[in-house]
Amino acid sequence: MINKALCLDPSDNVGVALTDLSVGEIFELNGYKGNIISDVAAKHKFALKDFSVGEDILMYGTIVGETTKNIQLGEAITLANIKHKIRDFKELGAVYEWNKPNVEHLENKTFLGYQRADGQVGTANYWLVLPMVFCENTNVKLLQDAFEKALGFAVQNPYENEVRNLVAAYQNEKFTESLSEPAISTGSKVFENIDGIRFLTHEGGCGGTRGDSDTLCALLAGYINHPNVAGATILSLGCQHAQVSILQDRLDKIQKGAKKPLVICEQQTEGTTEHLIKKAIRETFQGLVEANKFTRTPSPISKLVIGLECGGSDGFSGISANPTLGRISDLVVASGGSAILSEFPELCGAEQPIIDRCSSEEVSEKFIRLMDAYAKAAENVGSGFDMNPSPGNIKDGLLTDAIKSCGAAKKGGSAPVADVLDYTEYLKTPGLNLLCTPGNDVESTTGLAGSGANIILFSTGLGTPTGNPVCPVIKVATNDKLTSRMPDIIDFNTGGIISGEETIETCGERLLDLIIEVASGRIKTKAEEKKNFDFIPWKRGVSL
Known part of the structure; x- marks a missing residue:
């Protein structure tokens, strides 16, 4: 039987609809039981208890919002009855102990890369x-x-003949050649x-x-x-x-x-x-x-530097694609490699769990300092992290920045935070790194490549063609519908996690195999095939 809803953490007081839920349907989650009393669209949330005004909404085990109206058990959670709220955070406390994944099966796994004089390894030349x-x-x-x-x-534009047909018709001539195949090289x-x-x-x-x-x-x-x-x-x-x-x-x-x-x-x-x-x-x-x-030679997993990015996110991002990226991050870090998690506006609400994972007080203090400075800069121009969710995010279930952020933070897995990088700082410490970038897709991927990521994993629930000029960008879909609707931009699908046909672990292993193929030059990403070589430097002004 396919699950219709789930609860993400034992302490949560809202459920997530995995499919459209209609009035009268019965649910039983996390010890709560009741009937759906208002239609709930897939990816959206519903109340697992009766709420009074001013109560905290809990998801991912933390505060993601506050009620602005009384909400009944089984009622849909919307912007009409909640608003953005995050928990307070403090500096590093106890030493974090990481339960590493078993990576014995990856010890002899390699990719074919370009070894540089400085010890870095390229996935392309x-x-x-x-x-x-x-x-x-x-x-x-x-x-x-x-x-x-x-x-x-150079590649031939596949749409050139579409224009030629229109020109011919305008001039009352006949031109019927069609070129609907992907762009092809125009020379050897x-x-x-x-x-x-x-x-x-x-x-x-x-x-x-x-x-x-x-x-x-x-x-x-x-x-x-x-x-x-x-x-x-x-x-x-x-x-x-x-x-x-x-x-x-x-x-x-x-x-x-x-x-x-x-x-x-x-x-x-x-x-x-x-x-x-x-x-x-x-x-x-x-x-x-x-x-x-330069020629490609076998290189260990430890030479991978995985950039972690999301864009066009939806209510499934924090359930399927982002945790799968987090699994990859953990596997690569446990193997001696590195991962870089970007987009500081999308860590708003997830600060304390990240601080708890910092490797030192110095690292946690730098993270707090950069987050505070960014938040104040936004406020100074009349904006704020709470304005981060886009209309598309909201339509597909990410109602507050805290809901969006706690799901986005899943891309960073569970490894300790080895270092925090300000924008344009280059990677120097192996392990999981945080990079201060905007949430803007292209500004962020531009920054990830500039800090040394040699593969970028980009999760999306709504679809985006974003790529990068020097770093392969693997587009990871959160759901089956997106993969079917936009197959020309999606490289990998995690929709099986939503349907219950796959686990985060099995998806992670499949995605790692694809990463190896892309890093070895045997498979081109969809963004590269379409020449989506996007490059937008961040001017350090306010960009969410």
Whole structure:
């Protein structure tokens, strides 16, 4: 029999509908028994007891809201009868003891990666082309068009003929060719061991604050230092705030061992655009020849750095996909690898359980300091973490930020928190790390890659095409309906957990197998196939 509802923790006083519940249906959960007295849509919550105004709503074993009206046993929980509330949190208390998962079966498991001189291992081998300032975006695109077509990385737009058909009809001519297949390469690949050239553009580097440009330089340094990057071409105008010297200083602080090759071209020094582009092409091609000498070799699980992200979340995220990501995080960390959990606005309400897991007072104090500063910055502009849930989140059962956050925190599994990283800080401590980023999907994934994640796991309940230029992004669905509706963007489905056909553990093992295939270059993610190479630097303003 398929379960129609569940309770997430023995202390919870609301249930979660796994399927649509109609008036009159009987439920028995967590010692509570009663009838549904108002229709409850799948993913939404209902009362397991009678509530008076001002009582706490408990999910995941913690406070996620407060009643604003009396609520009866079996009544649907909505924004009309609850509001956001979180429990108070304090500094680190007792030492956390972690019950590690058994990873003996993973001791000999490897992926085929690119081993770098600094000890990092890439899951891909890219050359990076980036601008120091938005003035160079057009020149980056000129280089992209030239290199991708000549080196066999360009793809034919599958929708071009759709437009041609419309043009032909408008001109009273006949054009009936159809191209509905996925995008295909328009040429043969020249460099066998290079997975692509990635071209970044952005709107920063000048015109904002010096802090913004310094942060941008630190982020770009993280991308150049990324294990999936063999070298980089840097286009500079010359007069902008984001100077190449600042970038090089940031790079010097995080690089270990041999420095990666850099091609630096400054337009105000070179003169004409033609001189700039021709120099960039000539020297970049030489760099590609060297980068092609890297080959994939077997590498242990301990060399994986898993970025943990969610977007387009729903009421099942904290039940299926996010706990599965948490299982992966625990398996990789227990094997000596690393995981990075981002999105600080989506840890609001989950602070104390995270603080309890911090490896030291220093780590917990840094987490609290960054969370407090972020929350105050939001409040100073008339916003707040409580405004984080999007209309789509709310429609699909994530009514308060605390409900959303406690489910989002499940991506971090149960491992101790080894370190806390501010935005653009590069990973330095193996284990589970927290990274201060916004909840904004692209700003957050941009930050994860900039801090060294070589695979990103992205859970979604509503669907999103988000990807990253230098780091494979595996999209993990929370439910079967999403997987069926948007199969072109979903890589993995955890819907079997909702139906009861699978467990978090079995889903985790299947997902780890997929990670190995992607990290070895044998399977491309849907985001990579569609060239969803999203890159948006965070300006440290308020972005939830």
